[in-house]
Amino acid sequence: MSELPFLLLSILVLLSLPFKVISQDVNAEKTILLNLKQQLGNPSSIQSWNSSSSPCEWPDVYCVEGTVTGLYLGNKNITRTIPASVCDLKNLTYLSLYWNNIPGGFPKLLYNCTKLEELDLSQNYFVGPIPDDIDRLSSLRYLYLQGNNFTGNIPPQIGSLTELRTLFLHQNQFNVQFGQLKKLRFLWMKLANLIGEIPESLSNLASLEHLDLAGNDLEGKIPGGLFLLKNLTNLYLFKNKLSGEIPQRVETLNLVEIDLAMNHLNGSITEDFGKLKKLQLLSLFENHLSGEVPASIGLLPELRAFKVFTNNLSGVLPPKMGLYSTLEEFDVSTNQFSGRLPENLCAGGVLQGVVAFENNLSGQVPQSLGNCSSLRTVQLYSNNFSGEIPAGIWTAFNMTYLMLSENSFSGGLPSKLAWNLSRLELNNNRFSGPIPPGVSSWVNLVVFEASNNLFSGEIPVEITSLPHLSNLLLDGNQFSGQLPSTIPSWKSLTSLNLSRNGLSGQIPREIGSLRDLRYLDLSQNHFSGEIPPEFGQLKLIVLNLSSNNLSGKIPDQFDNLAYDNSFLENYKLCAVNPILNLPNCHTKLRDSEKFSSKILSLILVLTVTIFLVTIIVTLFMVRDCPRREQKRDLASWKLTSFQRLDFTEANILASLTENNLIGSGGSGKVYRIAINRAGDFVAVKRIWSNEEMDHKLEKEFLAEVQILGTIRHANIVKLMCCISSEKSKLLVYEYMENHSLDRWLHGKKRSSSMGASSVRHSVLDWPTRFQIAIGAARGLCYMHHDCSTPIVHRDVKSSNILLDSEFKARIADFGLAKILAKQGEAHTMSAVAGSFGYIAPEYAYTAKVNEKIDVYSFGVVLLELATGREPNSGDDEDTSLAEWAWQQFGQGKPVFNCLDQEIKEPCFLQEMTAVFNLGLVCTHSSPSNRPSMKDVLEILRRCSPDNNGEKRTVSEFDIVPLLGNVTCLSSNRRSNRLSDDDDDGSLVYSV
Numbered sequence: 001m002s003e004l005p006f007l008l009l010s011i012l013v014l015l016s017l018p019f020k021v022i023s024q025d026v027n028a029e030k031t032i033l034l035n036l037k038q039q040l041g042n043p044s045s046i047q048s049w050n051s052s053s054s055p056c057e058w059p060d061v062y063c064v065e066g067t068v069t070g071l072y073l074g075n076k077n078i079t080r081t082i083p084a085s086v087c088d089l090k091n092l093t094y095l096s097l098y099w100n101n102i103p104g105g106f107p108k109l110l111y112n113c114t115k116l117e118e119l120d121l122s123q124n125y126f127v128g129p130i131p132d133d134i135d136r137l138s139s140l141r142y143l144y145l146q147g148n149n150f151t152g153n154i155p156p157q158i159g160s161l162t163e164l165r166t167l168f169l170h171q172n173q174f175n176v177q178f179g180q181l182k183k184l185r186f187l188w189m190k191l192a193n194l195i196g197e198i199p200e201s202l203s204n205l206a207s208l209e210h211l212d213l214a215g216n217d218l219e220g221k222i223p224g225g226l227f228l229l230k231n232l233t234n235l236y237l238f239k240n241k242l243s244g245e246i247p248q249r250v251e252t253l254n255l256v257e258i259d260l261a262m263n264h265l266n267g268s269i270t271e272d273f274g275k276l277k278k279l280q281l282l283s284l285f286e287n288h289l290s291g292e293v294p295a296s297i298g299l300l301p302e303l304r305a306f307k308v309f310t311n312n313l314s315g316v317l318p319p320k321m322g323l324y325s326t327l328e329e330f331d332v333s334t335n336q337f338s339g340r341l342p343e344n345l346c347a348g349g350v351l352q353g354v355v356a357f358e359n360n361l362s363g364q365v366p367q368s369l370g371n372c373s374s375l376r377t378v379q380l381y382s383n384n385f386s387g388e389i390p391a392g393i394w395t396a397f398n399m400t401y402l403m404l405s406e407n408s409f410s411g412g413l414p415s416k417l418a419w420n421l422s423r424l425e426l427n428n429n430r431f432s433g434p435i436p437p438g439v440s441s442w443v444n445l446v447v448f449e450a451s452n453n454l455f456s457g458e459i460p461v462e463i464t465s466l467p468h469l470s471n472l473l474l475d476g477n478q479f480s481g482q483l484p485s486t487i488p489s490w491k492s493l494t495s496l497n498l499s500r501n502g503l504s505g506q507i508p509r510e511i512g513s514l515r516d517l518r519y520l521d522l523s524q525n526h527f528s529g530e531i532p533p534e535f536g537q538l539k540l541i542v543l544n545l546s547s548n549n550l551s552g553k554i555p556d557q558f559d560n561l562a563y564d565n566s567f568l569e570n571y572k573l574c575a576v577n578p579i580l581n582l583p584n585c586h587t588k589l590r591d592s593e594k595f596s597s598k599i600l601s602l603i604l605v606l607t608v609t610i611f612l613v614t615i616i617v618t619l620f621m622v623r624d625c626p627r628r629e630q631k632r633d634l635a636s637w638k639l640t641s642f643q644r645l646d647f648t649e650a651n652i653l654a655s656l657t658e659n660n661l662i663g664s665g666g667s668g669k670v671y672r673i674a675i676n677r678a679g680d681f682v683a684v685k686r687i688w689s690n691e692e693m694d695h696k697l698e699k700e701f702l703a704e705v706q707i708l709g710t711i712r713h714a715n716i717v718k719l720m721c722c723i724s725s726e727k728s729k730l731l732v733y734e735y736m737e738n739h740s741l742d743r744w745l746h747g748k749k750r751s752s753s754m755g756a757s758s759v760r761h762s763v764l765d766w767p768t769r770f771q772i773a774i775g776a777a778r779g780l781c782y783m784h785h786d787c788s789t790p791i792v793h794r795d796v797k798s799s800n801i802l803l804d805s806e807f808k809a810r811i812a813d814f815g816l817a818k819i820l821a822k823q824g825e826a827h828t829m830s831a832v833a834g835s836f837g838y839i840a841p842e843y844a845y846t847a848k849v850n851e852k853i854d855v856y857s858f859g860v861v862l863l864e865l866a867t868g869r870e871p872n873s874g875d876d877e878d879t880s881l882a883e884w885a886w887q888q889f890g891q892g893k894p895v896f897n898c899l900d901q902e903i904k905e906p907c908f909l910q911e912m913t914a915v916f917n918l919g920l921v922c923t924h925s926s927p928s929n930r931p932s933m934k935d936v937l938e939i940l941r942r943c944s945p946d947n948n949g950e951k952r953t954v955s956e957f958d959i960v961p962l963l964g965n966v967t968c969l970s971s972n973r974r975s976n977r978l979s980d981d982d983d984d985g986s987l988v989y990s991v
Contacts, residue, residue: 024067024068024089024090024091026054026055026056026066026067029055029067029068029089030051030054030055032085032088032089033049033055033058033061033068033089034049034050034051035083035085036083036085036086037049039080039083039085040073040078040080040083041078041079041080043076043077043078044077045075045076045077046058046059046060046073046076049061055068056068060072060073062094064091067091068089068091068092069091069092069093069094070092070093070094070095070096071086071089071092071094071095071096072094072096073095073096073097073100074096074097074098074099074100074120075098075099075100076100077100077101078097078100078101078102079100079101079102079103079894080102081102081103081104081107081892082097082102082107082109082110084109084112086109086110086113087109087110087112087113087114089113090115091115092113092115092116093115093116093117093118093139094116094117094118095110095113095116095118095119095120096118096120097120097121097124098120098121098122098123098124098144099122099123099124100123100124101124101125102121102124102125102126103124103125103126103127103889103891103892104125104126104127104892105126105127105128105129106121106126106128106129106130106131106134106150107121108131108133110137111133111136111137113137114139115139116137116139116140117139117140117141117142117163118140118141118142118143119137119140119142119143119144120142120144121144121145121148122144122145122146122147122148122168123146123147123148124147124148125148125149125889125892126145126148126149126150127148127149127150127151127890128150128151128152129150129151129152129153129155130145130150130152130154130155130158131155132155132157133157134155134157134158134161135157135158135160135161137161138160138161138163139163140161140163140164141163141164141165141166142164142165142166143161143164143166143167143168144166144168145168145169146168146169146188149890150169154169162182162183163183164183164184165183165184165185165186166184166185166186167184167186167187167188168186168188169187169188169189169192182204182205182206182207183207184205184207184208185207185208185209185210185231186208186209186210187202187205187208187210187211187212188210188212189212189213189216190212190213190214190215190216190236191214191215191216191929192213192216193216193217193926193929194213194216194217194218195216195217195218195219196218196219196220197218197219197220197221198213198218198220198222198223198226198237198242199223200223200225202223202225202226203223203224203225203226203228203229204225205229206229206230206231207231208229208231208232209231209232209233209234210232210233210234211226211232211234211235211236211237212234212236213236213237213240214236214237214238214239214240214259215238215239215240216239216240217240217241218237218240218241218242219240219241219242219243220242220243220244221242221243221244221245222237222242222244222246222247222260222265223247224247224249226247226252227247227249227250227251227252227272228249228251228252229252230251230252230253230254231254232252232254232255233254233255233256233257233278234255234256234257235252235255235257235258235259235260236257236259237259237260237263238259238260238261238262238263238283239261239262239263240262240263241263241264242260242263242264242265243263243264243265243266244265244266244267245265245266245267245268246260246265246267246268246269246270246284246289247270248270248271248272249270249272250270250272250273250275250276252276253275253276253277253278254278255276255278255279256278256279256280256281256302257279257280257281257283258273258276258279258281258282258283258284259281259283260283260284260287261283261284261285261286261287261307262285262286262287263286263287264287264288265284265287265288265289266287266288266289266290267289267290267291268289268290268291268292269284269289269291269293269294269297269308269313270294271294271296273294273296273297274294274295274296274297274299274300275296276300277300277301277302278302279300279302279303280302280303280304280305281304281305281307282297282303282305282306282307282308283305283307284307284308284311285307285308285309285310285311285331286309286310286311287310287311288311288312289308289311289312289313290311290312290313290314291313291314291315292313292314292315292316293308293313293315293317293318294318295318295319295320296318297318297321298317298318298319298320298321298322298323298342299318299320299323299324300324300325301324301325302325303325303327304325304326304327304328304329305327305328305329306321306327306329306330306331306332307329307331308331308332308335309331309332309333309334309335309355310333310334310335311334311335312335312336313332313335313336313337314335314336314337314338315337315338315339316337316338316339316340317332317337317339317341317342318342319342319343320342320344321342321344321345322342322344322345322346322347322348322351323342323344323347324347325348326348326349326350327345327346327347327348327350327351328350328351328352329351329352329353330345330351330353330354330355330356331353331355331356332355332356332359333355333356333357333358333359333379334357334358334359335358335359336359336360337356337359337360337361338359338360338361338362339361339362339363340361340362340363340364340366341354341356341361341363341365341366341369342366343366343368344366344368345366345368345369345372346368346369346371346372346374346375347368349372349373349374350374351372351374351375352374352375352376352377352398353375353376353377353378353379354369354375354377354378354379354380355377355378355379356379356380356383357379357380357381357382357383357403358381358382358383359382359383360383360384361380361383361384361385362383362384362385362386363385363386363387364385364386364387364388365380365385365387365389365390365393366390367390369390369392369393370390370391370392370393371392372392372393372396373392373396373397373398374396374398375393375396375398375399376398376399376400376401377399377400377401377402377403378393378399378401378402378403378404379401379403380403380404380407381403381404381405381406381407381425381427382405382406382407383406383407384407384408385404385407385408385409386407386408386409386410387409387410387411388409388410388411389404389409389411391414394414394416394417394418395414395416395417395418396418397418397419397420398418398420399417399418399420399421400418400420400421400422400423401421401422401423402418402421402423402424402425403423403425404425404426404429405425405426405427405428405429405449406427406428406429407428407429408429408430409426409429409430409431410429410430410431410432411431411432412431412432412433412434412436413431413433413435413436413439413455414436414438415436415437415438415439415441416438416441417441417442417445419443419444420444421442421444421445422444422445422446422447422468423445423446423447424442424445424447424448424449424450425447425449426449426450426453427449427450427451427452427453427473428451428452428453429452429453430453430454431450431453431454431455432453432454432455432456433455433456433457434455434456434457434458434460435455435457435459435460435463436460437460437462438462439460439462439463439466440462440463440465440466442466443466443467443468444468445466445468445469446468446469446470446471446492447469447470447471448466448469448471448472448473448474449471449472449473450473450474450477451473451474451475451476451477451497452475452476452477453476453477454477454478455474455477455478455479456477456478456479456480457479457480457481458479458480458481458482459474459479459481459483459484459498459503460484461484461486463484464484464486464487464489464490465486465489466489466490467489467491467492468492469490469492469493470492470493470494470495471493471494471495472490472493472495472496472497472498473495473497474497474498474501475497475498475499475500475501475521476499476500476501477500477501478501478502479498479501479502479503480501480502480503480504481503481504481505482503482504482505482506483498483503483505483507483508484508485508485510486510487508487510487511487513487514488510488513488514490514491514491515491516492516493514493516493517494516494517494518494519495517495518495519496511496514496517496519496520496521496522497519497520497521498521498522498525499521499522499523499524499525499544500523500524500525501524501525502525502526503522503525503526503527504525504526504527504528505527505528505529506527506528506529506530507522507527507529507531507532507545507550508532509532509533509534510534511532511534511535511538512532512533512534512535512536512537512538513534513537514538515537515538515539517538517539517540518539518540518541518542519540519541519542520538520540520542520543520544521542521543521544522544522545522548523544523545523546523547523548524546524547524548525547525548526548526549527545527548527549527550528548528549528550528551529550529551529552530550530551530552530553531545531550531552531554531555531558531573533555535555535557535558536555536556536557536558537557539712541710543558543563543566544565544566545566545567545570546565546566546567546568546569546570547568547569547570548569548570549570549572550567550570550572550573551570551572551573552572552573552574553573553574553575553576553585554567554573554574554575554582556576556644557643557644559575559576559577560577560641560644560645562640562641562642562643562709564581567582568581637649637653637723637724637725638723638724638725639721639722639723640702640705640706640709640721640722640723640724641720641721642706642709642710642719642720642721642722643718643720643721645720645721646675646676646680647675647676647682649723651673651675652673652682652684652723652730652732653723653730655671655673655674655684656671656673656684656686656730657671660672660673662683662739668685668686668687669685669686670683670684670685670686671683671684671686672735680735681735682720682732682733682734682735683717683732683733683734683735683736684730684731684732684733685730685731685733685813686728686729686730687728687729687730687731702722702724705719705722705731707789707791708791709721709722711783711787713778713779713782713783714775714778714808715775715776715778715779715782715808715809715810715811716779716782716783716810716811717733717734717736717802717810717811717812717813718733718734719731719732719733720732720733720734733812736802736803736804736810736812737803737804737805738802738803738804738805738807739802739803740798740799740800740801740802740803740812741772741798741799741801741802741803741809741861741864742797742798742799742864742870743799744763744764744803745764745798745864745865745868746864746868746869746870763902763903764807764903765903766903766905766908766911766912767908768807769865769903770865770911770915770940770943770944771807771808771809772801772803772807772808772809772865773809773861773862773865773915773940774809774937774940774941774944775808775809775810776801776809776811776858776861777858777933777936777937777940778937779809779810779811780793780796780811780854780858780933780936781933781934781936781937784851784854784932784933784934785932785933785934790851792849792850792851792853792854793811793813793854793857794849794853794854795813795835795838795857796811796838796854796857796858796861797835797837797838797857797860797861797871798861798864798871799835800812800813801861835871836871836872836880837860837870837871837872837880837881837882838856838857838860838861838871839856839857840852840853840856840857840927841856841925842927850927851932851933852927852928852930853927854933855922855930855931855932855933855936856882856922856923856924856927856930858922858933858936859882859918859919859920859921859922859923859930860880860881860882860919860922860923861919862915862916862918862919862922863881863882863885863916863919863920863923864881865915866898866899866900866912866913866915866916866919867881867885867898867899867900867916868900868901868902868903869881869884869900882919882923885898885916885919885920885923886920886923889920895913895916895917896909896913898916899912899913899916900912911943914939914943915940915943918936918939918940922936
């Protein structure tokens with residue numbers, strides 16, 4: 001159900017309330033309101049309240065018959081507690097204080113507002129329980145408490161509020177016990193930390209129209225009585241842990257939306273859903289449902305969205321689905337459906353998506369879809385479809401994604417595609433013919449994948465004119481001829497795979513100008529000539545030029561183990577480095593045609609010399625033992641490089657001395673080592689093992705390190721190489737001149753490091769700290785959200801945030817804790833489990849580790865930046881910084897008093913306050929209530945004065961509501977139920 005904008009809804013409610021005016025002098029009301037303004041700290045948002053006019057003319061003040069009846073003080077940046085004087089307004093029936101920074105417990109002083117009928121305290125800092133005597137607000141009809149930090153049980157006395165019509169309690173920390181709210185029509189309790197089973201007593205709420213319990217930890221079965229409530233129109237139970245079958249008896253004939261997605265429901269879809277003639281949304285995805293979809297669901301006249309993906313459903317789809325309704329969304333992917341797609345899905349002319357991948361569907365795509373101009377996405381991959389694609393699908397005006405891989409489709413490519421098509425996936429089909437010259441009109445194409453088809457002919461030069469192309473995969477076809485040289489226009493290309501074709505000629509050197517290219521596979525073709533030296537400029541993660549006719553020397557940048565399988569079966573290639581399986585390029589000694597007299601003399605001299613040297617070696621054998629031992633030790637080390645190096649393992653090993661030691665911790669010792677005379681340094685982390693790794697563990701270690709070595713991000717310390725032996729591992733990183741963040745934040749470390757380094761550790765100003773926060777957030781966000789497999793740091797702390805010469809943040813030791821955990825080293829467990837003050841509380845009760853532990857630790861870093869305190873510096877030795885900050889917040893103390901006194905300046909207070917509040921959000925005790933790093937980065941960017949050149953105010957940062965609603969990241973107050981743009985179908989909430 002779409003909600004009215006909050007202000008409009010509130011005004012309509014206010015005007016609709018029956019009201020009997022108690023006489024009160026207008027001047028008395030003016031005095032009360034002006035005193036109220038002063039007691040609230042004179043917020044700038046109500047400065048227009050003054051004595052020169054009547055209160056009924058003031059903004060946000062509502063009157064009936066000349067007396068004040070309502071105050072709308074939402075989003076006014078109020079930070080003080082509610083004054084008792086507000087209840088001196090004898091006729092006050094409506095009070096809205098939502099979206100402020102009001103601290104403390106539930107304001108019981110409002111009990112004196114005896115006529116109060118609507119109270120909105122949502123999105124504030126309120127903590128503690130709802131009082132047991134809340135029924136003293138006996139006139140309440142509308143109560144909004146969502147988005148706070150209320151805790152404990154919902155008191156049964158709420159059931160005594162017999163006039164209550166609407167109750168919003170979601171995004172708090174309740175354990176729920178319901179009273180008998182017979183008149184209750186709307187109940188929102190999503191994201192309220194509800195546990196246990198859904199109370200059967202809900203089935204007694206006969207007036208209930210809207211029930212939202214989504215995003216909790218509710219278990220057990222869905223009470224059958226919910227589907228017997230005659231007035232129920234909207235039922236949202238998604239994202240819980242509900243199990244059992246969907247109730248089979250359904251009498252709620254007024255239901256408009258049903259969302260039971262993301263639970264553990266099993267059994268079949270009830271036939272009674274086919275009776276719901278008003279149903280518009282049926283969302284059952286990500287459960288364990290089985291059986292067939294009742295054919296009667298296809299006859300529903302109002303159905304707009306049908307989402308049952310990721311279940312175990314089977315059988316044929318309802319053949320008349322869409323024929324009698326204006327269907328907009330249709331997603332049945334990842335099931336076991338068979339048969340054909342329904343013919344009339346787009347009969348209503350508004351269908352936006354047909355998503356049916358990963359089923360057993362067969363036959364041809366319905367011709368009617370070719371006339372469906374509203375289509376935005378068609379995803380039919382991993383089925384058994386055959387035949388040609390209806391012509392209209394290729395050119396549908398709004399088409400963005402066309403994903404048809406892994407079927408048996410045939411036919412050729414059209415010369416014209418939909419103007420907005422960005423993703424075209426045709427892999428593993430039987431498409432044939434050439435790529436048409438009209439490909440130049442596919443100007444918005446980002447991904448073009450057509451691997452393993454029957455395409456032939458030359459690759460047209462027109463394809464190089466696509467400016468946004470990122471992925472081009474044409475491997476496993478029958479292309480021939482030479483590659484076009486006009487490749488530099490592919491400025492955004494990251495992946496190019498043309499392997500297993502019949503391409504010939506020289507590899508265009510222009511490929512070397514594609515700065516974003518990371519994956520290049522030209523193997524199993526007929527390319528000849530040298531590898532262009534320009535390839536050395538590429539930052540490739542994967543390179544495969546095997547099985548061609550290439551010749552000459554490989555570029556120096558690829559002459560290392562990272563590319564040992566990149567040049568196989570090119571018998572005319574050579575390399576300088578003997579570690580690759582290629583011939584050596586050095587000139588060999590030629591055989592002399594005959595011995596000359598000079599050579600004979602030389603042999604004689606050499607013989608005598610060797611004899612003398614042998615005697616000397618024998619005399620000094622004992623002295624040479626250590627050197628032989630050192631050589632033997634050096635031979636046991638293996639270097640794995642991730643880029644071109646200007647040093648060898650011998651340079652590193654020789655410098656592992658105490659003089660070069662700059663730090664040590666749970667994960668090992670760190671050395672600062674010079675690698676050349678120019679004064680360049682690297683940082684070497686030495687990890688010792690108590691015993692030798694077994695073969696499997698060794699392979700796992702190298703695999704993990706290999707992944708880390710391929711990471712290239714401006715805010716992550718670059719891993720240059722790994723040097724390993726049986727009992728020790730060396731990780732070589734780029735060196736950061738300004739060391740770690742903790743040395744700059746904390747007074748003791750600043751003073752103690754003065755003598756140990758030439759770097760002067762003065763106090764970091766706030767702009768520098770703020771940019772460090774953004775940089776570190778970028779690094780974490782990249783690892784959590786932009787890697788193919790998310791990488792969890794496990795030990796985020798200020799000492800692992802390094803600073804380069806310009807004080808840009810680089811995160812160090814990514815993934816190292818996971819590697820150490822696999823070794824099981826006792827002395828490294830501090831790295832595995834995090835460091836004191838940074839450890840997320842869930843470590844105490846679960847072995848499951850996800851990225852939310854990094855969010856917690858990063859929150860502590862934000863608190864360090866804002867307060868200057870150390871992570872373990874609470875009010876006593878047993879209290880951490882995060883615990884201390886939450887105590888200050890719970891006690892209603894001003895954030896101003898918590899900030900770092902050394903750098904606190906008026907011009908920075910808004911940003912510092914925002915970062916402090918964000919640190920609180922990130923260190924929430926519940927992992928599910930912490931934001932993702934993507935959200936954290938977005939908030940920091942919005943706080944930045946460099947954000948579009950415009951500095952925003954703290955009230956616009958949307959951080960305060962996160963303390964009660966960590967998923968509320970938009971200033972939009974409407975409830976966005978589902979974002980279908982997300983690839984994973986994840987839910988996005990806001991209030």
